[in-house]
Amino acid sequence: MAGKIKRLLALGAVVLTTAALAWAGSDDQPKASGAPKPVITKAVKGEQCVEPNDFMRRNHMKVLLHHRDETVLEGIRTKKYSLKECINCHASEKTGSVAASKDDFCVSCHSYAAVKIDCFDCHSTKPQGSMAMHPLNAETAHYAHKLAAQANSKISAEEMAGIAQ
Amino acid sequence: MNDMKSMSDNTPSSPERRRFISAATVTAAGVTLAPGVMLIDVAHGRPEEQAASSAVRWGMLVDATKCASGCDECVSACSTENGWTPVAESAHPKQAPQWIRKLELQDPLTQAETNLPMMCQHCEEPPCVDVCPTGASFKRADGIVLVNRHTCIGCRYCMMACPYKARSLVHEPLNDTQKPDVPRGIGCVESCTFCVQKVDRGDGTTACVEACTASGHNALVFGDMNDPESEISKRLRELPTKQVRADLNLNLGVRYHGI
Ligand code: SF4
Ligand code: SF4
Numbered sequence: 566m567a568g569k570i571k572r573l574l575a576l577g578a579v580v581l582t583t584a585a586l587a588w589a590g591s592d593d594q595p596k597a598s599g600a601p602k603p604v605i606t607k608a609v610k611g612e613q614c615v616e617p618n619d620f621m622r623r624n625h626m627k628v629l630l631h632h633r634d635e636t637v638l639e640g641i642r643t644k645k646y647s648l649k650e651c652i653n654c655h656a657s658e659k660t661g662s663v664a665a666s667k668d669d670f671c672v673s674c675h676s677y678a679a680v681k682i683d684c685f686d687c688h689s690t691k692p693q694g695s696m697a698m699h700p701l702n703a704e705t706a707h708y709a710h711k712l713a714a715q716a717n718s719k720i721s722a723e724e725m726a727g728i729a730q
Numbered sequence: 731m732n733d734m735k736s737m738s739d740n741t742p743s744s745p746e747r748r749r750f751i752s753a754a755t756v757t758a759a760g761v762t763l764a765p766g767v768m769l770i771d772v773a774h775g776r777p778e779e780q781a782a783s784s785a786v787r788w789g790m791l792v793d794a795t796k797c798a799s800g801c802d803e804c805v806s807a808c809s810t811e812n813g814w815t816p817v818a819e820s821a822h823p824k825q826a827p828q829w830i831r832k833l834e835l836q837d838p839l840t841q842a843e844t845n846l847p848m849m850c851q852h853c854e855e856p857p858c859v860d861v862c863p864t865g866a867s868f869k870r871a872d873g874i875v876l877v878n879r880h881t882c883i884g885c886r887y888c889m890m891a892c893p894y895k896a897r898s899l900v901h902e903p904l905n906d907t908q909k910p911d912v913p914r915g916i917g918c919v920e921s922c923t924f925c926v927q928k929v930d931r932g933d934g935t936t937a938c939v940e941a942c943t944a945s946g947h948n949a950l951v952f953g954d955m956n957d958p959e960s961e962i963s964k965r966l967r968e969l970p971t972k973q974v975r976a977d978l979n980l981n982l983g984v985r986y987h988g989i
Contacts, residue, residue: 637878640782640870640930649910665906687879687915689908 603677604668608654615645625651648684653692662690775932787873788852788924788983789955790939791962791971795988796949797845797942802832804847804950807941811925813909827898827914829922830938844989847938847950850875850896850922851974852983858888858897867919873955873983874924884917893975897921924952924983955983 608614614621616628632646644650655663655670663671664685671690675682776782808830809816820826830849836842852875859867859875866882869875877888877897889897903916911927914920925936935952942950953962971985 633880635781637876637880638868638870640776640872640926641780642778642930644778652910662906685906686903687908687913687918689910689913690906691910693910 600677603673605673606655606657606668606670608670609656609658610654614654615650648688649693652688652690656690656692661692664690775934776930778930782870782872782874782930784871784873785956786871786954787854787956788929789873789953789962790852790924790936790984791951791965791969791987792846792984793949793951793969793987794844794846796947797847798947798949799834799843799845801845801945801947803941803945803947804938805830805832807937808849808922811909811928811937812912812923813907813914814920822901825899825901827900827920829898829920846986846989848894848896848974849938849984850892851894851980852922852924854981854983856980857891857893861887861891863887870926872929874926874929875921876923876926877919877921879913879915879918879920882918884919886919888919892921893978893980 616624628646629648629651632643633648635641636647652663657663657666657669660666660669663669664682667673667676669690671682671684806816808814812829814827814829817823817826817828830847833846833848835844835846837844852869852873854869854873856867856869856875859869861867863885864881864883866878866880867875867888868878884899886899889899897919898921899919900914900916904914908914912923925933925938928936939950939952942948951962951965953960955963955966957963966985969987971987972989973980973982973985974989
């Protein structure tokens with residue numbers, strides 16, 4: 566009996582390890598049965614993350630939290646652990662975003678782990694100088710307002726200049 | 731008032747002179763505290779790993795005698811820099827966020843008109859910070875009053891406490907239209923940040939000031955009020971200025987001339 570349990574446990578350990586390895590090995594996407602595994606796309610820019618992948622997979626939230634408080638409260642804007650830099654490297658080539666479609670970098674793992682992220686309620690999901698073509702990306706949204714404002718304006722630029730003198 | 735205006739127009743402000751002065755300040759501001767320990771000028775080009783310092787107090791001077799009627803360059807520049815929708819284009823103008831407003835005032839007795847932009851006054855003793863139940867409203871070391879959106883619960887106490895109607899609540903989802911440098915979101919209160927992202931980058935100015943200067947009105951000056959050699963300190967020494975509702979004793983970071 567005890568031997569059987571031991572064997573079962575060993576088998577369980579092997580299965581778990583294989584699953585973990587399969588998940589960690591990002592390049593070949595495992596198509597095992599059960600929940601679809603997250604798609605981990607290689608960062609568009611850069612060769613290596615600011616920390617080893619294993620560390621970042623477990624601890625990115627901790628370093629982000631620490632950096633966020635330093636940035637907001639004290640104005641320290643170093644690049645390491647800055648969410649903006651994560652986005653700069655990891656935005657998908659297809660959507661230009663880390664969270665626009667279900668395979669984008671942040672969303673992919675988070676939906677697999679069933680952890681809701683609310684970073685992007687406030688933060689832009691796209692890098693500065695966006696590569697996205699979407700008309701309402703963070704870089705171009707304000708031009709729409711500007712154009713509409715000019716169209717609505719009753720005062721021409723010349724008149725405005727006249728007022729100034 | 732005309733005398734006042736010409737006086738302010740005579741302020742020596744040629745770029746060469748200003749460059750010379752700021753160069754002099756930078757040299758003077760590198761103070762040796764101990765052998766090998768230097769206190770470097772923090773106001774201009776603070777290194778990114780260095781926290782905002784209380785040696786600096788950012789402030790703005792609004793010269794209402796130069797602020798033109800019908801002009802809203804500062805307002806649209808703010809909206810462009812910080813990514814908020816101009817009120818006129820909002821689906822719900824009455825509740826649209828507004829970081830800076832253009833006011834046109836008229837004295838009922840004399841009919842005299844005054845133009846001025848109104849925004850967060852970056853109070854030294856901010857009532858919004860006093861009332862905030864979560865500590866989300868806070869004053870940074872360099873005098874900039876901000877909302878930490880990570881802790882703001884959207885209770886809007888600060889909106890009620892602010893004597894200047896400077897704060898807005900974001901009522902609607904922004905659907906990823908935010909600027910990468912300016913996170914903002916539904917359910918949080920926000921107001922003028924003195925373009926903190928530009929200040930931290932070392933621009934030493936704000937979007938509204940740049941726009942006002944570019945439009946040729948030169949009604950706005952931004953700078954370090956603690957540095958006696960900064961342009962704003964010099965102008966504040968020369969011009970009579972007022973704080974709006976000075977009776978509240980809040981020691982405002984925005985001073986008005988000609989009101
Ligand atoms: S003007 Fe209003 S929002 Fe700004 S610091 Fe003062 S009380 Fe707070
Ligand atoms: S709305 Fe946010 S910042 Fe304002 S008082 Fe409430 S928690 Fe504080």
